[in-house]
Amino acid sequence: MIKALITTVPFGKMDTRPLKLLNDANIEYVLNPHKKRLTESQLMELVDDIDVIIAGTEPITDKVMAKAPKLKLISRVGVGLDGVDLVAAKRRNIEVSYTAEAPAAAVAELTLGLMLALLRSVHIANAELHRKGWRRIFGRRISEVSVGIIGGGRIGRRVIQLLFSLGTPRIMLSDLNPRPELAQEFGVEQVAKEIIYNEADIISLHIPLTGMTKNMIQHDQLQRMKPDALIINTSRGGIINEDALYDTLMAGHLGGAAVDVYEQEPYEGKLAEIERCLLTAHMGSMTEDCRAKMETEASEEAVRFSLGKPLKNSVPKEEYALQDRYS
Amino acid sequence: MIKALITTVPFGKMDTRPLKLLNDANIEYVLNPHKKRLTESQLMELVDDIDVIIAGTEPITDKVMAKAPKLKLISRVGVGLDGVDLVAAKRRNIEVSYTAEAPAAAVAELTLGLMLALLRSVHIANAELHRKGWRRIFGRRISEVSVGIIGGGRIGRRVIQLLFSLGTPRIMLSDLNPRPELAQEFGVEQVAKEIIYNEADIISLHIPLTGMTKNMIQHDQLQRMKPDALIINTSRGGIINEDALYDTLMAGHLGGAAVDVYEQEPYEGKLAEIERCLLTAHMGSMTEDCRAKMETEASEEAVRFSLGKPLKNSVPKEEYALQDRYS
Numbered sequence: 001m002i003k004a005l006i007t008t009v010p011f012g013k014m015d016t017r018p019l020k021l022l023n024d025a026n027i028e029y030v031l032n033p034h035k036k037r038l039t040e041s042q043l044m045e046l047v048d049d050i051d052v053i054i055a056g057t058e059p060i061t062d063k064v065m066a067k068a069p070k071l072k073l074i075s076r077v078g079v080g081l082d083g084v085d086l087v088a089a090k091r092r093n094i095e096v097s098y099t100a101e102a103p104a105a106a107v108a109e110l111t112l113g114l115m116l117a118l119l120r121s122v123h124i125a126n127a128e129l130h131r132k133g134w135r136r137i138f139g140r141r142i143s144e145v146s147v148g149i150i151g152g153g154r155i156g157r158r159v160i161q162l163l164f165s166l167g168t169p170r171i172m173l174s175d176l177n178p179r180p181e182l183a184q185e186f187g188v189e190q191v192a193k194e195i196i197y198n199e200a201d202i203i204s205l206h207i208p209l210t211g212m213t214k215n216m217i218q219h220d221q222l223q224r225m226k227p228d229a230l231i232i233n234t235s236r237g238g239i240i241n242e243d244a245l246y247d248t249l250m251a252g253h254l255g256g257a258a259v260d261v262y263e264q265e266p267y268e269g270k271l272a273e274i275e276r277c278l279l280t281a282h283m284g285s286m287t288e289d290c291r292a293k294m295e296t297e298a299s300e301e302a303v304r305f306s307l308g309k310p311l312k313n314s315v316p317k318e319e320y321a322l323q324d325r326y327s
Numbered sequence: 328m329i330k331a332l333i334t335t336v337p338f339g340k341m342d343t344r345p346l347k348l349l350n351d352a353n354i355e356y357v358l359n360p361h362k363k364r365l366t367e368s369q370l371m372e373l374v375d376d377i378d379v380i381i382a383g384t385e386p387i388t389d390k391v392m393a394k395a396p397k398l399k400l401i402s403r404v405g406v407g408l409d410g411v412d413l414v415a416a417k418r419r420n421i422e423v424s425y426t427a428e429a430p431a432a433a434v435a436e437l438t439l440g441l442m443l444a445l446l447r448s449v450h451i452a453n454a455e456l457h458r459k460g461w462r463r464i465f466g467r468r469i470s471e472v473s474v475g476i477i478g479g480g481r482i483g484r485r486v487i488q489l490l491f492s493l494g495t496p497r498i499m500l501s502d503l504n505p506r507p508e509l510a511q512e513f514g515v516e517q518v519a520k521e522i523i524y525n526e527a528d529i530i531s532l533h534i535p536l537t538g539m540t541k542n543m544i545q546h547d548q549l550q551r552m553k554p555d556a557l558i559i560n561t562s563r564g565g566i567i568n569e570d571a572l573y574d575t576l577m578a579g580h581l582g583g584a585a586v587d588v589y590e591q592e593p594y595e596g597k598l599a600e601i602e603r604c605l606l607t608a609h610m611g612s613m614t615e616d617c618r619a620k621m622e623t624e625a626s627e628e629a630v631r632f633s634l635g636k637p638l639k640n641s642v643p644k645e646e647y648a649l650q651d652r653y654s
Contacts, residue, residue: 010463014465105468105470106466106468109443109446109447109468109469109470109493110443110447110449110466112443113440113443113444113446113447113449114449116436116437116439116440116443116444117440117443117444117449119436119440120436120437120440120607120610120613120614121610122437122440122441122444122450122605122607123449123450123453125606125607125608125610126450126453126605126606126607127454127457128608129594129599129606129607129608130454130599130602130606131599132595132599134363134592134593134594134595134608135608136337136608136609136610136613137608137610137613138340138341138613138614138615138618139433139437139610139613139614139615140614140615140616141432141433141436141614141616141617142436143432143436144614144615144616162493165492165493166436166489166492166493265461266461267456267461268459268461272456272457272458272459275457278449278453279452279453279456279457280447280449280452280453280456281452281455281456281461281462281463281464282463283447283448283452283463283464283466286447286463286464286465286466287447287465287466287467287468287471288465288466288467288471289467289468289471290468291465
């Protein structure tokens with residue numbers, strides 16, 4: 001009998017179908033007993049008889065794999081692979097799959113919501129009114145500003161599409177790959193990151209966390225941005241250096257920031273001291289439909305594995321190459 | 328020499344052109360000395376030698392007009408006329424103009440931003456994180472829900488257009504007038520208000536405050552809404568009864584509410600006790616471009632008046648009829 005550890009939380013809560021899929025396939029499963037993102041050492045204690053991890057963003061390192069002699073599949077609920085040591089997994093013949101498309105629509109819509117909230121200082125007015133204060137704050141419209149998107153993959157291109165449909169006059173994109181289709185369809189200007197830092201009113205990140213992107217945005221990059229620029233990170237914590245963002249905002253530079261992802265989650269850090277920093281709790285993919293889709297797709301991979309069938313959403317070679325080169 | 332009282336605050340702050348227009352036309356002006364929305368009695372003390380009021384939302388009643396023997400023009404910065412006693416103004420031969428189109432784009436975008444924030448509980452997560460807590464909350468996407476718009480005028484139709492462009496699958500509209508063009512262009516279903524109360528996931532108001540719409544949404548109407556429905560008011564305070572909304576939310580009914588407008592402004596009421604009630608400070612029209620346009624258009628009317636030219640944005644007869652019938 002196959003045994004699965006489900007580390008991501010919540011799981012099977014909005015929709016019980018993913019758990020039913022596992023039950024029907026006679027897969028025994030254990031839910032994350034800590035009910036929050038596991039540390040490496042917590043994970044090491046849970047994996048000794050596990051065949052499959054239905055995984056969140058926790059660190060599945062070579063050390064964890066060494067404690068899991070039966071592990072044959074890591075089925076990620078979601079798309080980021082920064083938690084998984086792909087090189088070690090490959091060496092140990094552990095397959096890795098992910099649900100690459102499922103979270104994209106939900107993350108893109110949250111990003112748009114954060115942009116509109118920042119532009120109109122909704123979070124600041126709300127905090128003030130809940131203290132029984134009253135502060136009318138001027139804003140800007142999305143159809144008046146320049147937006148710079150860093151990363152034109154599954155999520156970035158959806159954000160671009162939303163911005164285009166709302167009439168954003170200038171959309172810039174920085175991407176390692178040429179994206180001529182985005183230029184053609186949405187009038188996107190593909191530019192160097194530096195142009196975005198210098199010229200965008202709103203900057204939004206849609207790239208994976210790798211050795212190359214870690215701390216990509218530091219003091220220097222933040223200083224180059226317009227004094228009233230707004231920066232949004234719904235991708236992965238650590239790409240914007242949190243200390244640098246804190247210092248920059250505290251010094252009065254930048255109009256505001258919205259952060260959904262953190263170096264350490266749950267986040268308890270000092271960005272909470274800054275009112276114009278809008279904070280959400282890694283909720284990009286947390287819509288009922290997207291989450292159900294992600295959990296179902298990840299469970300289906302576990303079922304395929306248990307039946308000896310080929311996987312459907314194996315992580316492609318490029319992801320291995322990316323991690324091998326930069327980590 | 329013409330003397331103008333500018334009651335709306337702020338004025339000429341983002342863009343000084345409106346004040347320059349008045350100066351160039353040799354109009355003497357006084358800015359609101361209280362720097363917030365005037366009460367009837369405050370206003371009565373400021374108008375005795377005033378020819379023109381460049382007006383906000385304060386009550387310009389028959390009593391106020393009786394204290395203003397020289398008053399010949401009320402030039403509203405904005406669109407709502409609930410503050411102006413049109414019947415009394417007509418009887419006293421005081422002309423009234425407004426800037427009907429200028430705020431629409433800004434109000435519509437704020438409304439969309441509030442919808443996205445409510446759908447994803449951005450305000451609740453943000454409050455929790457600023458208390459150094461962590462709460463991941465499930466949401467829904469705008470492309471999964473039914474939205475009911477009450478009022479298909481200048482602002483309502485822009486909200487409909489935004490929703491349509493984001494892929495909202497069902498948009499309902501309640502309006503006194505038939506709006507076949509909205510059905511045709513955006514697939515809007517024109518329905519009775521009761522259908523919206525019963526069936527919409529999000530309900531948004533875009534109607535003027537009149538005798539007919541005051542307290543239009545009371546306990547009964549709120550109770551009929553879905554348990555997780557979201558209600559948004561960026562139109563005028565008093566259309567949703569605030570006590571009824573408070574009681575309903577406190578009793579656990581409705582998913583949340585976003586309120587930008589209040590019976591009394593500045594607002595200091597008890598909705599502030601409810602975290603899932605997102606509160607902003609009458610900021611619908613508060614974008615730099617829209618506000619500058621409103622202030623400029625209202626000042627231009629004062630200049631036309633001072634030069635004896637005909638007004639360009641006189642309030643149309645329908646508005647007088649509406650107030651006469653229902654107030």
